[in-house]
Amino acid sequence: MPRKRIEIKPKVEYLSILDGDGNVDEALDPRLDADRSLHIYRLMVIARRLDERCINMQRQGRIGTYGPCRGQEAAHCASVVVLEQADWLVQAFREPGAAYHRGWPLETVLRFWGGYEEGCRPPDGVNDLPIAVPIASQVPHAMGIAWGMVTKNDPHCVLCYCGDGGTSEGDFHESLNFAGVYNLPLITLIQNNQWAISIPREKQTASETIAQKALAYGFDGIQVDGNDPLAVYVATKEAADRARSGGGPSLIEAVTYRLSVHTTADDPKKYRTDEEVARWEKLDPIPRYEKYLRTRGILDDKLVAEVEEDALRDVAAAVDRFEASREVDPLDCFKYMYAELPPELAEQREEFRQALEREGYGKSAGGH
Amino acid sequence: MAQLTMVAALNKALDDALRADESVVLLGQDIGVDEGVFRVTADLLKRYGEKRVIDTPLAEGAIVGGAIGMALYGLKPVAEMQFSGFAYQAYHQVEQHVSRFRNRTRGRFGVPLVVRMPYGGGIRAVEHHSESREAIYAHTPGLKMVIPSGPRNARALLLASIFDPDPVIFFEPKQVYRSFREEVPDEPEQMPIGKAQVVREGTDITLVSYGAMMRPTLEAAEDLAEQDRVSAEIVDLLSVAPLDTETIVHSVRKTGRAVVIHEGPRRCGIGAEVVARIVEKALLHLEAPIRRLTGYDTQFPYFARERAFLPNADRIAHAAREVLAF
Ligand SMILES: Cc1ncc(C[n+]2csc(CCOP(=O)(O)OP(=O)(O)O)c2C)c(N)n1
Numbered sequence: 001m002p003r004k005r006i007e008i009k010p011k012v013e014y015l016s017i018l019d020g021d022g023n024v025d026e027a028l029d030p031r032l033d034a035d036r037s038l039h040i041y042r043l044m045v046i047a048r049r050l051d052e053r054c055i056n057m058q059r060q061g062r063i064g065t066y067g068p069c070r071g072q073e074a075a076h077c078a079s080v081v082v083l084e085q086a087d088w089l090v091q092a093f094r095e096p097g098a099a100y101h102r103g104w105p106l107e108t109v110l111r112f113w114g115g116y117e118e119g120c121r122p123p124d125g126v127n128d129l130p131i132a133v134p135i136a137s138q139v140p141h142a143m144g145i146a147w148g149m150v151t152k153n154d155p156h157c158v159l160c161y162c163g164d165g166g167t168s169e170g171d172f173h174e175s176l177n178f179a180g181v182y183n184l185p186l187i188t189l190i191q192n193n194q195w196a197i198s199i200p201r202e203k204q205t206a207s208e209t210i211a212q213k214a215l216a217y218g219f220d221g222i223q224v225d226g227n228d229p230l231a232v233y234v235a236t237k238e239a240a241d242r243a244r245s246g247g248g249p250s251l252i253e254a255v256t257y258r259l260s261v262h263t264t265a266d267d268p269k270k271y272r273t274d275e276e277v278a279r280w281e282k283l284d285p286i287p288r289y290e291k292y293l294r295t296r297g298i299l300d301d302k303l304v305a306e307v308e309e310d311a312l313r314d315v316a317a318a319v320d321r322f323e324a325s326r327e328v329d330p331l332d333c334f335k336y337m338y339a340e341l342p343p344e345l346a347e348q349r350e351e352f353r354q355a356l357e358r359e360g361y362g363k364s365a366g367g368h
Numbered sequence: 369m370a371q372l373t374m375v376a377a378l379n380k381a382l383d384d385a386l387r388a389d390e391s392v393v394l395l396g397q398d399i400g401v402d403e404g405v406f407r408v409t410a411d412l413l414k415r416y417g418e419k420r421v422i423d424t425p426l427a428e429g430a431i432v433g434g435a436i437g438m439a440l441y442g443l444k445p446v447a448e449m450q451f452s453g454f455a456y457q458a459y460h461q462v463e464q465h466v467s468r469f470r471n472r473t474r475g476r477f478g479v480p481l482v483v484r485m486p487y488g489g490g491i492r493a494v495e496h497h498s499e500s501r502e503a504i505y506a507h508t509p510g511l512k513m514v515i516p517s518g519p520r521n522a523r524a525l526l527l528a529s530i531f532d533p534d535p536v537i538f539f540e541p542k543q544v545y546r547s548f549r550e551e552v553p554d555e556p557e558q559m560p561i562g563k564a565q566v567v568r569e570g571t572d573i574t575l576v577s578y579g580a581m582m583r584p585t586l587e588a589a590e591d592l593a594e595q596d597r598v599s600a601e602i603v604d605l606l607s608v609a610p611l612d613t614e615t616i617v618h619s620v621r622k623t624g625r626a627v628v629i630h631e632g633p634r635r636c637g638i639g640a641e642v643v644a645r646i647v648e649k650a651l652l653h654l655e656a657p658i659r660r661l662t663g664y665d666t667q668f669p670y671f672a673r674e675r676a677f678l679p680n681a682d683r684i685a686h687a688a689r690e691v692l693a694f
Binding site: 345361 | 397398400401402403405423424425426427428429430453454456457492493494495496497634635664665666667669670671672673674676677682683686
């Protein structure tokens with residue numbers, strides 16, 4: 001009946017390759033080729049421009065409440081690119097660049113936040129899940145997909161995004177526990193943006209890092225500078241390679257910062273200081289990555305201008321497509337409820353149709 | 369007397385309770401520094417400190433589960449679910465523990481807690497922020513389920529809920545949060561839980577409604593009076609569990625006709641229960657079949673379609689006219 005210490009082997013790596021000023025650690029630099037390097041840059045710029053446009057459109061009443069990703073672009077744009085077509089992406093709700101990379105048209109983001117279910121339909125051939133609003137509720141789905149891959153012996157992986165706040169939910173813990181037990185090819189990438197609405201990271205969990213939570217489930221966690229696209233890329237790439245070759249799950253904590261509001265319905269002045277935001281503004285992933293790409297000779301003034309122009313044009317085109325497709329038939333509410341409309345619902349549908357007709361709703365009876 | 373919005377009235381009730389009783393504590397996500405995403409808990413952290421106004425991690429299950437422990441330990445916790453759409457993360461606690469403690473412990477322990485949450489559509493919100501699922505709680509034995517419709521009854525019912533010895537699920541119609549003001553007395557007042565109110569007397573038809581649907585119901589009654597010279601009586605349920613059968617049945621016995629109105633889906637909704645009770649207790653007084661004007665048994669649409677979807681005064685008046693014309 002002893003009382004003794006059980007030895008465990010805690011290991012939480014920390015990875016940073018590109019510092020706040022854009023200086024690179026040569027030894028750790030993955031030296032991605034120019035195409036891939038530029039692609040990550042483009043994704044980040046598009047995500048930023050779309051973000052800005054969405055905030056404007058919300059202020060103008062053209063979409064509803066929106067949750068921005070400003071400052072967090074590296075965490076999703078540099079991780080998603082390691083996925084192959086057959087891998088799955090499971091979104092939280094601040095990763096428009098990732099969805100775009102996977103083939104979701106830009107306007108789906110507008111559709112979702114604009115109040116249209118159409119923003120949740122994955123494009124044909126893209127096996128991703130749409131935005132998930134209940135926090136951490138998407139993690140079990142990702143775990144289940146990974147389980148399916150193991151069951152079918154498919155050498156693929158799942159990349160799942162979640163917030164720091166989400167790591168307090170039971171769904172998060174239960175999923176990671178399963179992932180550890182069944183050695184599932186699940187990569188959970190926590191976008192630790194320091195705040196869950198008004199609750200700071202220190203009040204969310206007493207553990208020093210979020211990465212270390214993986215240890216309790218029997219696999220490794222790594223913390224990376226989430227504003228450093230190179231570190232995010234390397235950590236996710238390693239995790240994906242490991243997952244696809246049977247090495248099991250990974251937890252990646254990307255330390256980043258939500259520079260904007262939590263959502264457009266939020267007033268962060270109530271809980272955080274301007275100084276804190278200013279401090280993080282300096283660590284903005286886009287300028288520092290831009291500097292790195294210039295040093296490597298991949299980017300110059302002309303190309304920067306071109307990327308900006310392309311992004312603005314693509315976002316504008318997406319807005320046009322969104323606004324041109326706003327006419328909806330309210331009766332669609334019934335359309336996808338069941339494979340076949342049960343009689344009681346058919347009756348309600350007819351009742352609804354008559355009500356709309358009486359009220360003079362045309363097909364364009366959107367909420368606008 | 370002050371003219372208050374429902375948000376201000378609820379804030380007043382929480383303030384009244386915290387001041388009146390040291391054992392009252394509030395807990396939830398963002399309720400402290402941020403004062404609640406709808407500002408229902410404004411100023412309370414400043415006034416009562418972190419021990420009584422607790423910002424919690426993002427874990428609805430632990431918030432309600434923790435509140436159970438607090439209640440067992442003699443506190444009167446008021447837990448906030450940021451939106452009713454995220455209370456399902458805590459529903460196992462509600463179903464498996466909150467609702468059963470008194471019965472399981474043969475009266476030894478009750479859990480006098482309140483779980484507050486905003487519910488309902490009409491504010492152009494994101495997915496999961498617009499549903500009305502009061503029927504789930506009304507269907508769960510052991511719970512009380514209260515839904516105010518205006519500032520004054522919101523304050524009085526919340527205070528009564530906090531000091532009720534049993535668990536109360538308190539749904540706040542967020543469409544009403546800031547849509548109008550009402551005189552609210554300075555002195556704390558309570559209203560009994562489980563009592564409906566006749567808010568408009570009438571003789572031709574009974575409109576049974578509650579929560580956010582009270583406004584369009586009142587509007588429909590005005591319409592019917594002006595355009596059809598119909599005198600509609602309106603019953604505001606206020607509590608959907610327990611449900612005040614007596615007030616409903618008394619009204620229908622008088623008018624002989626009824627329409628029941630709610631936002632939530634029709635199937636197994638509160639309306640079904642109201643109709644059943646009328647049929648059980650007043651069948652022979654009925655002059656026409658009862659109509660239910662409710663949300664449909666579809667998912668609540670994203671907000672582009674919600675204006676078309678939500679029951680409105682026209683539809684309520686139309687349903688009433690059909691019943692009257694039977
Ligand atoms: C289960 C659940 N509870 C509450 C909410 C309301 N809510 C929306 S976002 C949010 C904070 C999320 O924080 P975090 O997981 O850190 O992600 P972030 O928004 O910072 O990206 C909350 C509480 C929700 N969407 N889901």
